[in-house]
Amino acid sequence: MTDSATAAAALTAKLEVRDAVSPEEKAIIGRMFSDFRTIAAGDDIVRDGDRPTHSTLVVDGFSARYKVLQSGDRQLTAIHLPGDFVDLHSFLLKEMDHGVVALSTCRIATVQHTTLQHITQTQPHLTRMFWLLTLIDGAIHREWLVSMGRRPAIGQMAHLICELYLRLQSVGLTQDMSFNFPVTQVELGDLMGLSSVHVNRTLQELRASDLLSWRSQTVTILDWQRLEDLAEFDKRYLHLVKEPR
Amino acid sequence: MTDSATAAAALTAKLEVRDAVSPEEKAIIGRMFSDFRTIAAGDDIVRDGDRPTHSTLVVDGFSARYKVLQSGDRQLTAIHLPGDFVDLHSFLLKEMDHGVVALSTCRIATVQHTTLQHITQTQPHLTRMFWLLTLIDGAIHREWLVSMGRRPAIGQMAHLICELYLRLQSVGLTQDMSFNFPVTQVELGDLMGLSSVHVNRTLQELRASDLLSWRSQTVTILDWQRLEDLAEFDKRYLHLVKEPR
DNA sequence: CGAGGTCTTGAAGACGATCAACAAACGTGG
């Protein structure tokens, strides 16, 4: 499969979970990506303050949005899986107000903003689908706010695992109850607003309760029901429902 | 001024901060609202689980998005000022994954989703402006994630005050360095993921440092520079820049 | 003037941070 076809397939898969994608739309998506590149883990995909002329899609690998404070403390505000745009919002926001870092080696593809502009002029339904993608980003942000504000660390961790499992499952990246998740405990801490030491202890608690196992970057959920209960996980916020939009 | 004109003016003001609005677009906005209502403080404007057939704009008053956990703990995930849509996202997300509550008495107006649908079919630029509004919501969510995850309570509080000041100023609702903010300390706690007791002590600290005063719902910023420094506030995330979108 | 809500204060305790050290795993080059 060509790079272009792989990128298109990843995006189309994500869209088709939520609505029908017409042959014409598939053709447009099939032609829209260019500039395929591989980014090393730890490198920036987009930098804070940039004014990109294109938006970037993750074709393979994990990346994250982040902001850094003067103290050096870092907060990751979103995590991107294959098929996710890392900065579709830069099309209209123009200036990046955060960076995007590759958490693992990432294969990426880009769409020119001029192409997106043309789509908004001629493809109302496809425009709404892209708008929808950014709305789901927002819904996830809200759920993370609840996790950070009101869930204890173990509930927050459980919630994150539930979310990742469903998001990965929706794009075919789970095997039974497990998935690959190549992040360190420091990164997990930056994701959840915790110290890496506390992440470590929280994970031990989850393992001791036989809720999950996590070895060599593979997470296996051992008891979905109890994990979901612990997290008070309600998947409606992921909007994994296929209907006309 | 009629209800319809007031709603249109509030929305247009917010849009014109970020991009030019054409006469035709103004005319469309002038006709799009209906169903003007007043909501009492504490009442829901939209309920979790609803499938609205319209989106709601706050014309006057303060409201907030929220989720509630089984423990009864509540987290507010966004605050809406006059001119803000509380659920523009329901147009595409379809099902509400959170509630929206009036923090003060609110005057609201609604737009039918069929009207929004028609706009997306015929008004590409206006569609992008509406999309932009939801993207700014997302940018604010991200900044709040940083606040909750990595800022101490006093920095988080300072950051919130800075944000509110600029957002209110951009729609003409500040007087010099002060603004009306009708929320209780319990609600502030729900906003920031803190207990009301800690909110109280944090506010005392801000007052003792002569950074702000807060009496009878009026916040006055006494030293913007030091407040901004304390918050590490960088207003770029509000995207208060007028440019073609 | 009374009543309910809101703010304030104190005391005690929990959750998570920090610091420091060591163990384990990984990957890189020889």
Place this chain on the structure above:
DNA sequence: CCACGTTTGTTGATCGTCTTCAAGACCTCG
């Protein structure tokens, strides 16, 4: 394929921020 260096994970001890609980003061509004 082993050796070594670096990154990552783990543990213990101590500290600090924020929570909880409880009571009293204040304020607002009917």
